[in-house]
Amino acid sequence: xxxxxxxxxxxxxxxxxxxxxxxxxxxxxxxxxxxxxxxxxxxxxxxxxxxxxxxxxxxxxxxxxxxxxxxxxxxxxxxxxxxxxxxxxxxxxxxxxxxxxxxxxxxxxxxxxxxxxxxxxxxxxxxxxxxxxxxxxxxxxxxxxxxxxxxxxxxxxxxxxxxxxxxxxxxxxxxxxxxxxxxxxxxxxxxxxxxxxxxxxxxxxxxxxxxxxxxxxxxxxxxxxxxxxxxxxxxxxx
Amino acid sequence: xxxxxxxxxxxxxxxxxxxxxxxxxxxxxxxxxxxxxxxxxxxxxxxxxxxxxxxxxxxxxxxxxxxxxxxxxxxxxxxxxxxxxxxxxxxxxxxxxxxxxxxxxxxxxxxxxxxxxxxxxxxxxxxxxxxxxxxxxxxxxxxxxxxxxxxxxxxxxxxxxxxxxxxxxxxxxxxxxxxxxxxxxxxxxxxxxxxxxxxxxxxxxxxxxxxxxxxxxxxxxxxxxxxxxxxxxxxxxxxxxxxxxxxx
Numbered sequence: 001x002x003x004x005x006x007x008x009x010x011x012x013x014x015x016x017x018x019x020x021x022x023x024x025x026x027x028x029x030x031x032x033x034x035x036x037x038x039x040x041x042x043x044x045x046x047x048x049x050x051x052x053x054x055x056x057x058x059x060x061x062x063x064x065x066x067x068x069x070x071x072x073x074x075x076x077x078x079x080x081x082x083x084x085x086x087x088x089x090x091x092x093x094x095x096x097x098x099x100x101x102x103x104x105x106x107x108x109x110x111x112x113x114x115x116x117x118x119x120x121x122x123x124x125x126x127x128x129x130x131x132x133x134x135x136x137x138x139x140x141x142x143x144x145x146x147x148x149x150x151x152x153x154x155x156x157x158x159x160x161x162x163x164x165x166x167x168x169x170x171x172x173x174x175x176x177x178x179x180x181x182x183x184x185x186x187x188x189x190x191x192x193x194x195x196x197x198x199x200x201x202x203x204x205x206x207x208x209x210x211x212x213x214x215x216x217x218x219x220x221x222x223x224x225x226x227x228x229x230x231x232x233x234x235x236x237x238x
Numbered sequence: 239x240x241x242x243x244x245x246x247x248x249x250x251x252x253x254x255x256x257x258x259x260x261x262x263x264x265x266x267x268x269x270x271x272x273x274x275x276x277x278x279x280x281x282x283x284x285x286x287x288x289x290x291x292x293x294x295x296x297x298x299x300x301x302x303x304x305x306x307x308x309x310x311x312x313x314x315x316x317x318x319x320x321x322x323x324x325x326x327x328x329x330x331x332x333x334x335x336x337x338x339x340x341x342x343x344x345x346x347x348x349x350x351x352x353x354x355x356x357x358x359x360x361x362x363x364x365x366x367x368x369x370x371x372x373x374x375x376x377x378x379x380x381x382x383x384x385x386x387x388x389x390x391x392x393x394x395x396x397x398x399x400x401x402x403x404x405x406x407x408x409x410x411x412x413x414x415x416x417x418x419x420x421x422x423x424x425x426x427x428x429x430x431x432x433x434x435x436x437x438x439x440x441x442x443x444x445x446x447x448x449x450x451x452x453x454x455x456x457x458x459x460x461x462x463x464x465x466x467x468x469x470x471x472x473x474x475x476x477x478x479x480x481x482x483x484x485x486x
Contacts, residue, residue, distance in 0.1 A: 044421065052421075121406075124407065124411050168419060168459075170420040170421060182424070186431050187432060188432060189434075192429075193437055225432075225435075
């Protein structure tokens with residue numbers, strides 16, 4: 001299929017599907033649908049770290065995003081850092097040993113193949129599109145080509161939507177389905193007071209606590225905010 | 239053995255491409271273009287005008303810094319082949335200045351006084367967008383060969399694509415910075431809410447209204463107040479929650 005034709009076909013799916021002009025609420029669904037994957041997610045990155053996800057289609061794609069946010073490793077993080085698609089057709093038998101923590105947990109969450117595509121416009125990098133499937137196997141050439149077009153269109157959509165937002169504010173269309181870990185940052189603020197440390201250090205302690213107790217970071221953050229978990233200099237009490 | 243025109247032309251394309259790879263600079267690109275029109279296409283002078291944000295044409299590059307030539311470009315913000323070419327998006331070629339007197343009275347007399355007798359303007363356009371024009375001058379009367387016109391247009395096209403790409407990239411970069419700024423601002427505010435909530439035993443909603451009323455009362459941006467709370471330069475004891483207290 002010619003490149004232009006492919007782009008038009010996908011644009012057709014993205015435009016005018018209801019609420020907003022660019023269909024942000026269904027951005028991830030369209031990505032999964034077009035590529036024939038089980039799910040998709042769009043991760044925003046800033047500097048070298050994940051900031052959160054713009055959308056995810058289901059629990060598995062949400063888990064894939066959360067894992068990369070917590071661990072700071074995985075196909076999306078690498079795709080963003082390397083400016084290149086990062087493909088892992090079989091998490092159980094990776095082609096090269098990478099993301100030891102991510103692979104096991106992503107499989108446990110229900111993913112078997114994960115593909116990350118950088119969101120970029122020229123030298124500008126925004127994050128990554130993540131696609132997953134519950135069975136192992138590579139992308140076909142057609143799926144790969146579709147994913148590249150999708151990543152490009154998603155990147156453009158994000159910037160176009162943000163262009164109309166007031167200064168210092170995330171566009172409401174982007175905010176709607178996003179998980180930008182606000183509760184975690186609130187909890188970091190609280191823990192920084194409890195421990196008398198910086199918010200950055202408090203975030204590290206929260207991550208360590210979640211990891212040590214086998215709980216999700218969002219879950220721990222919620223416990224801190226509802227004051228059922230409190231951090232003390234001598235140790236953490238539940 | 240002297241280089242053939244084809245070889246010179248090919249070398250020029252490579253040279254233009256080179257200016258794009260290392261630190262793109264519009265003026266440098268357009269200066270190379272103007273100079274090569276003189277070298278390769280045997281015109282006597284060349285210049286480039288781009289439309290500025292106010293909608294007027296500005297001279298961006300010239301094959302010579304001679305004042306008389308620069309004036310000829312400046313003039314064309316008002317009248318002349320470049321302006322016509324820019325407005326229509328079509329080439330204005332082989333204008334014999336001896337017989338175009340009525341069309342651009344001031345430009346024509348200045349050009350003749352500078353010693354030019356034939357003038358051409360080629361659009362810098364990509365699809366619908368016209369961003370400026372390439373202006374070529376000949377001392378001798380006579381027509382430019384079509385192959386030379388085509389070559390000049392090809393060089394102008396390469397420069398146009400480069401400039402439009404560069405502008406799109408710049409625009410994307412600015413928007414991306416705004417996006418990251420928005421994301422960071424929000425994180426800073428959430429962190430400050432947590433600090434205030436913990437210190438003053440408030441829930442998040444109350445902590446936010448405390449933060450916001452301080453910002454309003456002191457006419458400071460919310461983000462700035464939040465940053466001050468985080469770095470400790472604003473003590474939370476100086477923040478007052480006005481509503482009812484309560485633990486979330």
